[in-house]
Amino acid sequence: MAADRPRSGLRRLPVLVVLLPAVAVVGVLSVTAWALSGGQESQEHVPAHVESPTGEVVRDGPAEPAPTSPPRTPRERDTRADGGEPRDGAADLVISVVGEVAEPGLVTVPAGSRVADAVEAAGGEDPGADLMEINLARPLTDGEQIYVGVPAPPGMGPEPSDPGGRTPGEESGPVHLNGASTAELETLPGVGEVTAGRIVEWRERHGEFTAVEQLREVQGIGESRLDSLRDKVTVE
Structure with a gap:
C-alpha cells in the first residue's frame, strides 16, 4: 500500500500542469477586464470643472477665446484724437x-x-x-x-480794396499805366499786389507803356485778363 501512494501522487502531476496555465490565463483576462472597466469609469466621471478654494469655478478644458471688440465704423474711426465729435459732423x-x-x-x-x-x-x-x-x-x-x-468780374470774388476806400469797379476813370502807383493798379479787376508790382517793374525796366497790349508782356497777364483791362487802363 505504501508503494501505491507515490504512484497516485505522480498521477495528479499532469493534471496540475494543465490547470495552472489555464488559471493564469483566466487571471490575466480578469485583471485586464477590470483595468479597462475601471479606466472608462474614471474617464466618465472626470468633472468638467473644479471649484477653487476661493469659490471660483475653474473649468478643466481648453481656454475659451477672449471676446473681441466689434469692428469700428467709419464714423468712429473719423473721431478726433481729442475725443471731440467726428469731423463728418x-x-x-x-x-x-x-x-x-x-x-x-x-x-x-x-x-x-x-x-x-x-x-x-x-x-x-x-x-x-x-x-x-x-x-x-x-x-x-x-x-x-x-x-x-x-480775372474775377467787377464786384465778384475776394479782391483787395484800395487804401483810399475805393473798390474795383468804382474808380472814377481809366488807370494810367505809366503814372499809377501800385495801390492804384490793385484797384483793377484781377490785379493783386503781385501783378501790380510786376507792372511797375516792367515800367521801370522799359521806360513806359506805349500801348495797352504791352500788358501781355507782364508775367501773369494772359489774353483773357488783358481783355478785361482794355477799357479800364490807358497810356495817354
Missing part, C-alpha cells in the same frame, strides 16, 4: 471753381478746407495757369466762387 462746403482748372464747376469739400483744396477737388489747375493772384492758403466759406487763372 460738420457741414461740408459747396464751392464754385471756374477758370483754368480741369473740371470747372461745383465741388464739395469738408469744413475747414482752403482754396488749394477746392482747386484740387476741381481736378487741379491747367498747365500754365497763373496762380499768383490766388491765396491758396485762404480758408473757404460756403457758397463762394474761386477764379483760377482768370
